[in-house]
Amino acid sequence: MAIPHANAGEVISVGPLGAALNAAITHTIVKTDGLEVIRIVLAAGKKLPPHQVPGEITVQCLEGKVDFFVGELKRELTAGAFLYVEGAGEHAVHALEDSSLLVTIVLKHKS
Amino acid sequence: MAIPHANAGEVISVGPLGAALNAAITHTIVKTDGLEVIRIVLAAGKKLPPHQVPGEITVQCLEGKVDFFVGELKRELTAGAFLYVEGAGEHAVHALEDSSLLVTIVLKHKS
Numbered sequence: 065m066a067i068p069h070a071n072a073g074e075v076i077s078v079g080p081l082g083a084a085l086n087a088a089i090t091h092t093i094v095k096t097d098g099l100e101v102i103r104i105v106l107a108a109g110k111k112l113p114p115h116q117v118p119g120e121i122t123v124q125c126l127e128g129k130v131d132f133f134v135g136e137l138k139r140e141l142t143a144g145a146f147l148y149v150e151g152a153g154e155h156a157v158h159a160l161e162d163s164s165l166l167v168t169i170v171l172k173h174k175s
Numbered sequence: 176m177a178i179p180h181a182n183a184g185e186v187i188s189v190g191p192l193g194a195a196l197n198a199a200i201t202h203t204i205v206k207t208d209g210l211e212v213i214r215i216v217l218a219a220g221k222k223l224p225p226h227q228v229p230g231e232i233t234v235q236c237l238e239g240k241v242d243f244f245v246g247e248l249k250r251e252l253t254a255g256a257f258l259y260v261e262g263a264g265e266h267a268v269h270a271l272e273d274s275s276l277l278v279t280i281v282l283k284h285k286s
Binding site for chain 2: 070071072073074075076077078079080093094096098099101119120122124134135137139141143144145146147148149150151153166168170172
């Protein structure tokens with residue numbers, strides 16, 4: 065199912081999906097030249113292997129519980145937990161419960 | 176009270192402050208060359224008059240209820256509501272209840 069991106073000023077819910085979480089999929093909320101905002105949905109046990117993006121990111125756990133790895137650091141995130149990752153910082157995720165994360169990526173362009 | 180900014184990988188709570196909200200103040204969570212993340216705290220009745228910043232922003236209501244104005248548009252935001260504002264978009268806030276908002280600003284530099 066294609067989910068349209070938000071237009072400027074359009075209100076999108078980033079609250080917990082609750083019972084709807086197990087039917088939800090990762091989707092992009094905002095995508096512009098400068099910014100990308102994604103809700104990442106991970107079922108318990110799923111992993112995002114180590115990866116990196118050029119720009120800075122912020123991660124907010126909306127529901128569930130994940131281990132979030134920033135390089136060698138492991139952080140357990142539950143609802144309301146937020147962290148920042150530097151541009152090109154290697155990170156990985158391991159969902160301990162059915163979870164969703166709000167991820168904001170500052171897109172970095174060649175200047 | 177000075178609140179230190181988050182370091183990369185440091186976990187910060189952006190959950191509702193609840194009873195602690197009325198003693199809280201607006202504070203910066205992350206500030207880098209490319210990104211600024213702020214928790215804005217507004218008591219019921221308080222207003223942020225129309226203003227703009229060069230870069231794009233996202234706004235997430237963490238608790239309470241505000242009217243958020245994007246140009247002529249008025250949007251009521253409650254916990255879990257999220258919106259995007261284009262760079263240089265004029266916006267204003269009127270808190271209908273004691274509220275806190277998570278605001279992410281993509282800092283725009285002269286190239």
